[in-house]
Amino acid sequence: MTFIDLKSDTVTRPTDKMRQAMMDAPVGDDVYKEDPTVSLLEEKTAAITGKEEALFCTSGTQSNLLALMTHCQPGDEYIVGQTAHTFKYEAGGAAVLGSIQPQPLDLEPDGTLDRKIILTGLLWTMTMPGIWPGVLLILPACR
Numbered sequence: 029m030t031f032i033d034l035k036s037d038t039v040t041r042p043t044d045k046m047r048q049a050m051m052d053a054p055v056g057d058d059v060y061k062e063d064p065t066v067s068l069l070e071e072k073t074a075a076i077t078g079k080e081e082a083l084f085c086t087s088g089t090q091s092n093l094l095a096l097m098t099h100c101q102p103g104d105e106y107i108v109g110q111t112a113h114t115f116k117y118e119a120g121g122a123a124v125l126g127s128i129q130p131q132p133l134d135l136e137p138d139g140t141l142d143r144k145i146i147l148t149g150l151l152w153t154m155t156m157p158g159i160w161p162g163v164l165l166i167l168p169a170c171r
């Protein structure tokens with residue numbers, strides 16, 4: 029079995045067969061739902077995950093930003109690990125594009141967030157009237 033590294037959209041390298049499939053794929057304007065390849069991918073993903081619909085995102089960074097902006101409102105805060113890639117390497121997209129402020133916390137050596145530290149972050153944030161923070165959990169292999 030061939031190993032395909034999917035930890036980042038920048039390290040995955042398509043095979044010749046994959047490149048050929050991309051060149052041969054029917055295309056259209058996805059904005060108008062006229063791209064049959066994207067529509068099929070979204071339909072299959074929704075079926076596999078048991079959801080009504082799925083949305084194709086072109087990168088992990090875009091997916092992470094969409095998730096944050098879906099769950100947070102401008103002015104909200106989210107708790108994130110100090111070394112999580114969404115905090116260190118995604119150019120502040122949540123703050124710049126979503127007006128969502130990260131509240132970085134120290135990670136454990138294995139890359140997880142300790143519950144007590146999360147609660148400390150939540151309690152600090154909850155002293156702010158009307159603010160309920162999100163908690164962004166990142167798998168340790170993805171930081």
